[in-house]
Amino acid sequence: MNTRTMRVWAARIALAVLVVGGWQLFTALGWVDKFFYAQPSGIWNRLWDYFEHGTEFGSYPQQIATTMQEALYGFLLGTAVGIVMGVALGLNRFLAQVLDPFIKVVNAIPRIVLGAIFVVAFGVGITPKVLLAAVLVFFIVFFNAFQGVREVDRNVLNNAKVLGASRWHVIRHVTLPSAMTWIIASLHSAFGFAIVGAVVGEVLGAQHGLGLLIKSAQGNFDPDGVFANMFVIAALVLIVEFVIERVERRLLAWRPKTQSESVLV
Template sequence: MTSMTISGAVAHERQSEVHISARRARARRSAWIWFGRILVAVIVIGGWQWFTSAGWVDKFFFGQPSAIWDSLVHLFTVGTAFGTIWENLGVTAQEAFLGFLLGTLAGVVVGILFGSNKYLATVFGPYIKALNSVPRIVLGSIFIVAFGLGVFPKVLLAAVLVFFVVFFNAFQGVREADQNLIANVRVLGASPLQVARHVTIPSAMTWIIASLHTAFGFAIIGALVGEVLGAQHGIGLIISQAQGNFDPNTVFAAMVIMAVITLGAEYLLTLLERRLLKWRPPSRSEAQAI
């Protein structure tokens, strides 16, 4: 009994050492990753500032990091002719978020429906491809003309961009479902709704969740493009106005703001993905994810 107790204690100690070593390795890897990221940012921003200050790059066209910072400070302290930066940011965020939700919902429903029904996929396939080939800026112009300068046309444009990203992933996810498993479930008497709930949708969920990372970026693009084409408020309007005034620093400042918003949304989507797909064993690509 004593020898067994000693062996158990030794095994437990070794296991603890392995866990501690693994944590230290992860901490070192994380530190090196952040070091690399900060180093890249310092090199790019520092080089940009140096080249523009030396006159090797024309800051009239490409801006300058120090001037971009001044533009950011001005936007957050003084605001714009269209209201405070928070008001404009709220409008753009609202358009992107609503477009993201609407496009995701439509893409999931239609993608699963078409993926589960070969007849519908065959009939509507050419129309889906034709609509996907229409230039988005043309759609944005049509929506602006049809629905005015309000929020709705930007939401609609963002939803269209999101829809196709989510639709094709949901469609492919359903098609990748195990057909033998589906056949066995049907033999056991499962209804089409039960097959979709317990087999098809879980199979497509990985594809759908993965598409959301790209889809939110497209929602931001849709909202900004719509605002550039015509709006009363929004970050896109600030970009359009700065472009007309030959002010690249404000354009870059607005881009920085939207990049921060997008990175925040990406982080939240990553947390959502880990929570919804916690049953799935992590892959090598996920273990090395950015």
């Protein structure tokens, strides 16, 4: 770990201590009403209680596993469909023009409405949460994949064709690697949206999950419970983000570092 990295981590820890410490101090002094905004010590106690005694809907690890399962399934489904459609429409201008208004109409539908429709259609099981998460992920990945294909360097494409590369070889060795940078970039925010879709679906109707716990805590005027589950969700997203960063480094190892990336090293 170099000096710059140590300084970054020290600044992060200092900022976290400042925010949490200030939050605890202001609520203890009564400057901020902990009835509405909770208190770090109360949040910690609520988390401890969740892990030690469970919840009214079952063990706490079970609630976390349920939400993660829904988010991961939605993430994988939305990513797969988004990449396929993004690349297909990016390569076929006619098809892109035909489907353009329909894609925009579907994208304009409020996600909370889609979630309600999915719950009515498929019940309170895992399916509506996975579908809602997949929809949120799909549009992020789709637009990035589509734009990535359109932004391929035309000179490289022309050179490949001049050298006798077939259409399939051009797509495999030029178009997809170039678009992969855009696709991987979209995944950094996509999983966060997958979690949002899963949690919103659980709030609308579920038997297990962190969203259900948040809804229950809200109904019981328990801000500690609401914030406790929010922090767990944030931790899950950070863990997956760490994994995505490692995958990105492997898949894009061929790409030379940009000037901005070189400065950050």
